[in-house]
Amino acid sequence: MGQVKNRRIVVTKRGAPDVLAVVTEPVSDPKPGEVRIRTLAAGVSSYDVMLRGHWFPGQKPPYTPGEDVVGIVDKLGDGVSAPDIGQRVALWTFGDVGGYSEYICSPAERAVPVPEALDSDEAVALVVNYLTASLAIHKTAAVESGERILVHGAAGGVGSALVQLGVLAGLDVYGTASAYNHEVVEALGATPIDYRNQDFVARIHEMTGDGVDVVFDVIGGTRQLWRSSRALRKGGRLIMLGMASAVQGGIKKIPGSMAVVALMRLLPNGKTTPMSPGMENYPAQNMDWYRESLAQFFDLAVSGEMKPLVAERFPLLEAARAHEFMERGGYAGKVVLTAAATSS
């Protein structure tokens, strides 16, 4: 058998999905304190699509996208005693060498064992989206049982996680989604609102009277955020979590979004805009939280109390097709790249 090769996807420059290229290289050995993982499933997010298509602060081409992976530990770096070789693990992978790769080296502490009963594609859907949602709902919003929340993009990766964690926390959950996703949103336990054909501010006030306690907004943009603030009751919290609208609209969505947050801070209506930390650094700085949260999500998925949604699967080397699929829209949950590494 010749030397094992790694194939990974690289964003060669900003542009359409065809800027994603396959690079073949010798597989790297793990450094001290690292493990090497052979990828089974890698997550795709709308952040990856946005960063590939538009200039945003952050990674600059060439880079390998992808923030989460499930795979098999195949080599240990010096000083690593766990996890064992052969163990299936999940991990958060932020940085210049992201998850769209047949092999990935990572600090060993990031690799969290995946229970046998859990499918790899479902497990990968539980990593960044559910960590983001948990941070927002439990720490930033600090929700209390009985509160009412509105989740935008409720059938999306982060949105479906927010809905499920909200229901588990005993909240009354409303979720915006296109009509084709309403059955999904209802099945997760939320009351759907058709944001394309209905005024979500009016619907929220019709259904709740004085509005919701918290809005989680992953869509962004001036008008969207301003309307989200109007769906809040007096004293409510608006948590801005993402910019799904920037997949089409690009960086110009950012200044208006920031202006709304700044304006809300000046208005004397008691509504607040707590900022949730981004996923770029938070897990590395809070390893116990990261490992305990993932283990808990896996247990909840195995017991059936939580249902990670897999929207579609594509072969890892066809990541461009996955990006085209996401740009077309019309899906629910997480898009996953599946891998079967070869040696040559």
Ligand SMILES: NC(=O)c1ccc[n+]([C@@H]2O[C@H](COP(=O)([O-])OP(=O)(O)OC[C@H]3O[C@@H](n4cnc5c(N)ncnc54)[C@H](OP(=O)(O)O)[C@@H]3O)[C@@H](O)[C@H]2O)c1
């Ligand atoms: N803060 C962090 O650390 C962090 C971590 C992860 C993700 N994010 C961000 O969160 C955002 C969402 O990511 P994702 O991976 O969950 O995306 P996603 O799976 O593509 O979901 C986005 C959803 O937005 C819905 N949508 C689009 N336009 C809408 C609108 N105007 N109103 C309501 N819903 C709308 C779509 O639903 P329909 O098809 O039903 O219309 C889609 O399902 C991205 O900007 C991402 O960068 C942030």
